[in-house]
Amino acid sequence: MRAKQRRLRWPAGFWNIAGPIFIVLAMTHQGSLPPPSYIGSDNERAGFGVTTQISDFDVSLLNGGWFVRWDVQPAPAEPAGYIYMPMLRVTGSTFIPSGVELAAGVANNLGRTWIIGNEADNIWQDNVLPQDYAVAYHDAYFFIKQRDPTAQIAINGVTQGTPLRLQWLDLVWNSYRARYGSDMPVDVWNMHTFVLREQINSWGASIPPGVNATQGMLWEIDDHDRVDLVQEQVIRFRRWMKDHGQQNKPLINTEYGILMPINFGFDYARVTRFLNGTFDLFNSLRDPTLGMPEDDYRLLQRWCWFSLDSEQFEGQYVRSLFNHSTRQLTPIGQAFAAWGHNHRTWYSDLQISAGPTYSATWAVFAEQPSRFTLNAAVSNTGNLATGPFAVRFGLGSPDQVAPPIGEAALSAGLPARHSPPGNMQVAWEQVVSQTLTVFAQADPYDMVREFHENDNTKTMTVTPPVVLDLKLSDLHTTPRSWPLVPPTVTVTVPLSVDISNIGGRGVSGDLEVQFWQGRPDIGTHLGSVILNAQNAASLPVVANFAWPNVAPGVYRIYAYIPPAPDDADVDNNQIFIQVSVPVARTFLPAIRRR
Template identity: 40%
Template structure:
């Protein structure tokens, strides 16, 4: 199973658009046009309708993951190259409910589990409910606790942030006070209902969070927004007597879409994405209502894009979402990359006992456009300057993402004892038109040892 596909250079703007909730066959996600969705958990075989990526989350209960380590390892191994979000709103007492110290410890353990199982995977921060002074202070404490506990900077590949505009007041509706932050409750924002769709408040938060990232040496990392939207039901009235009608919510939705697509800052934006502040975002939600035996039994939050117990009917908000995405246009693309480079019987062997290794490359496609007659070349040493291992091989077809992969194998005779770096290169001559030519290589270190190795040794795939 392939992992996350939304990377620079982001060939289709529409793929930046996501949704909260797991889409099944009842949702017309092709018409909706979203490129990814949020799964508030982790599963071994997440669905990928219409090529949608799944942002999976390793949920926490305080300091401990909800799933056991064996289950997590199997899920991570089955989904190579995935972005794994460690926790969901650890700063919320209603969600993963971690003090800064607990989250720092949980993040450390899970980060290293993820990387040990799949070095090509990426680890993501679990996100704040909103980027307010109180919650940025919570993040400061997480950052410092990690440094104090482990003597190094917290390693984050991808940052995430939610942005619901909610009051931070004890025993009140809204976001409450983050765990372990009771002594700083006076910093909590006292937003009113009328502020819930205030676009100026909403947009400022991303500048604030990007500034925090830049101040902590994290500017060169992507920022995702896996949850945001309007939680208010249509009939709720604000302090001015105005309800949250479809028109009001759509106005907010379109303003946020415009902002996400265009907001840049040359001082704090993501350099790999034209200094944009945000790389991808997910509206909450597909359908937050509860159903039983074909009947609605509970009304969730507002913002639903679909409704219905079995057949999901697109709401006015869903149609507005689809209409906006459709105007972005674009054509399907091909983006080939080596998903795995496997060495058999093992990347560490005893010299004299094993003379020949089998190298197997699995090639995948980030795009929806299939590719035919794809050349693959193995190398001893870096491509171009190393030695080719056998002739170039061809894979007859590599389908679009999540529809399958292609594999080729070659045997390699170990010349002598010692360490070697073996490479695989996809489409070395550039015969296939791709959106990204910079992700076509993958390496693996091999050791032919003259004595048994007893120290822990981690062998890993690596891409340039």
């Protein structure tokens, strides 16, 4: 409940040797793989809220995993491997940032989890009617997903897991279905677990906007740190998720903590007990009937302590993880750090983070191979650097028994997360007459110990353009600058021109390339070259023509392909250059008159 002042290629044959070695080494890793888990290390489930600048504090001491700032940072600092979760703020049915600013934020935060609003159910925070929040969420969701399909979208953190707040959430859910004809497409569910009174004109969280009630949970100040009430909220929210077909989704808690000051009895010792109690609770809560199956049926996947650095809440002095003046850990921060240290597991996690993609040089002749360069970027999102590994490219899927297209190795491995990805590339030649599926698979020999491998493979489709579109380029002489020629001498000038196919459908039969002095429609035809799949079977395709009996002079020379009726663009079927055959001048000796 952030206050309103925030208000509130390796050499040929390499793999013949290295591959078997990798396989033997990989066998030594089997049996030591950690069990499947939503998050690689439990310490990374714990995060914190930052009200100033995270770089002002040595957050590596805390041994946590993520943070929020209640904003969208275009270039967020993510020290010590912490993961930033951007947040939009909602006003009515709109949100900020939006438009160009939000588009830039998305481009700079690819693959992040986006939180849409902050306590929209709370009149002291975003304060949004349910029907308006449904619109804002819909528009923000599709704006972000259209620009980054890898993004995860979370609802705003509902202030508390109480019946009154879930009534507000029901109104949002039903409003979305009524307006858009489908359930809300939520990737990540989100709640807060404050223990606050729900009553008009009283301390606490009051009544959610759009809910017809005057009171809800009438908790007292001394209930504020009751772990059992926190547990009730998580279970109640998870039950709501199951009732709405959302049990398989993650649930995160993007803000909770102690908002009461020391003069209300909440000293360091009491707050520290609450932190340790809730951290242990969140990390251990499991229920096969309610929890997330992918995460060993845990009820809560991540939680975020309020706060790293704020020592003020609504005019009262409260406790943070760091002393804002000395930049030293407080006793609460020390408790956070100790818990994280005791719950850390070292792991690596490779993923294809970009691609695979390809660039193509399409075959000029039908049934001849096109030439491709395949690319994929591999990142390590774990907290431990990897050793060497390979990336395999192939047709179909890795489960199919087929020779791979090729492999590339990253012998140095990758550092821990937030380091630049490894960019892998292989060359490939293939006859492509229909759409093909190509995969990129990181670590096919299981060299890297990962906590899960479901993101090691990604696919793309290679689809040839359905048109024929021949293009001429780089018409030149050999040599490109012609030497001096005596005035009475003629020479043979070799001409060359490159032929490419911008379309994916190649030429059937012969291809004539004509050479002209002057424009093809009005000039002098110098001769032609006939090419076909037998005499020009490989790429690049080049037409070479010997232009005989050329006297010194300057000539405008064209190369031209008479276009087929179905050539998509005839304008690029010709090209010209100025050819200069310079004359060698003769200078007679001077004769002196007598």
